[in-house]
Amino acid sequence: MxxxxxxxxxxxxxxxxxxxxxxxxxxxxxxxxxxxxxxxxxxxxxxxxxxxxxxxxxxxxxxxxxxxxxxxxxxxxxxxxxxxxxxxxxDGWEVELRICIDSILSCDPIYDLIAAFQRVQPKTEIRLTEEVLGGSWDALCDDRCDLVIGAEGAPPAPGLALHSLGKVKFGFAVAAGHALTELPQPLPASAIQDYPTVIVADSSQRLPVRSAGLLDGRSRIIVPGIEHKMEVQRKGLGVGYLPLHRITQQLAEGQLVLLELDAPRPPTEISAAWRRGNTGKALKWFVDRLKKMHFDTERGILTQNP
Incomplete structure (x- = not known):
């Protein structure tokens, strides 16, 4: 032509x-x-x-x-x-860098990293996505992202590099005035069977779905992300575990109340992860900075290692 x-x-x-x-x-x-x-x-x-x-x-x-x-x-x-x-x-800089943030984290700490990166390499396009539970690993294994921040638990496949960011703590939260607040603590599992458990749906497309914080309730309300779970529980529609760093404001304002169960949920380790062999400069820039950071369990932000 x-x-x-x-x-x-x-x-x-x-x-x-x-x-x-x-x-x-x-x-x-x-x-x-x-x-x-x-x-x-x-x-x-x-x-x-x-x-x-x-x-x-x-x-x-x-x-x-x-x-x-x-x-x-x-x-x-x-x-x-x-x-x-x-x-x-x-010159080795990616045209686009795809970053997946696990729903367990707030995006706010990542925005500061992106702002710093743009001062170094503004031409690389940053694409942010959000996944839930095993969906973060799924996105990385399926080449839907280049970097995962906040991936929960162990990697499901070889060929992945990771850096532990720390552990996320959870609390069993109910709306203020909920009937469970009137019962003596710690609560046995039988005490919550009359109330729906709010579950965040795993967003995996190929890998087996994961579950976390499942409780023995008679019914469940399944939501697409942590933000929805927080809101559903704040409205008193269901109960369940929530990451403590995401509900500090709701607790301070009395919208949510923490209750103790006789079998508390242990903290979950979260990591930054990427595929070995990816030599892009943008990925290396983010990884180098993430390796100098850790997750603050109280404030829910990524801070410089002491």
Whole structure:
């Protein structure tokens, strides 16, 4: 397929319009005026249209010429961006870095990392996604992300590198005024059987689904993420374990109340994980900084190692 409109022709057309004359455009493009005129004449001949109205003293763009110029500038911009991306990739920087954040964490600590990264390499596009339970490992194993932050438990497959961030603590939380708050503690499992347990659905697409904090209740309310679980329990629709760092405000304001069970849920270890062999500079930048950080169980943020 022969292209009738070349980048050179579009650059010439753009220079003429910006400089308001063929001679000035030729000077900018380091060509003789006759070469600029030839380029435009050839383009008009190939397209079979007039791009300039030459009936006047000063050549002006026709309506079609204006259309070609405006759309052509989009092509020139895209060509510039493609050139920059190619050079960026050749230098080892990814065009896009896909970061998966496990639902157990708030995204806020990650935003600070992204802000710092943008000051170093603003050209790399950052794509954030959220997964739940085994869904984080699933996304990494299935190549739907390059880096997982907050993956729970052990990796399900070989070939993955990880850095432990710390442990997340959980508390059994109910809405203020819930009937369970009137019972003596610690509560036996039988005490909660009359109340729905709120469960976060595992978002795995290929790996076997995981479960966490399941309680022996008669019914369950299944929600897509921690935020939904917090809200459902705050409204008193169900009960269950919640990560303590995510509910500090609700506890302080008296919206949620912590109760003690006779079989408390142990803390869950969370990690940053990535595929071995990925040598991208953007991934390395994030990994290097995550290796210097740990999860603060009280404040729920990533802080520098002491």
């Amino acid at each position: 022969t292209l009738l409109i070349t980048l050179d022709a579009l650059q010439t057309l753009d220079a003429i319009e910006r400089r308001q004359s063929f001679a000035a455009a030729a000077e900018e493009l380091h060509r003789v005026p006759s070469a600029v005129s030839y380029t435009i004449n050839k383009l008009e001949e190939d397209l079979g249209v007039a791009l300039f109205d030459r009936s006047r003293r000063k050549a002006e763009l026709t309506a079609i010429g204006r259309l070609v110029l405006e759309e052509g500038r989009k092509i020139l911009k895209a060509a510039e961006q493609l050139t920059a991306l190619a050079r960026q990739a050749a």
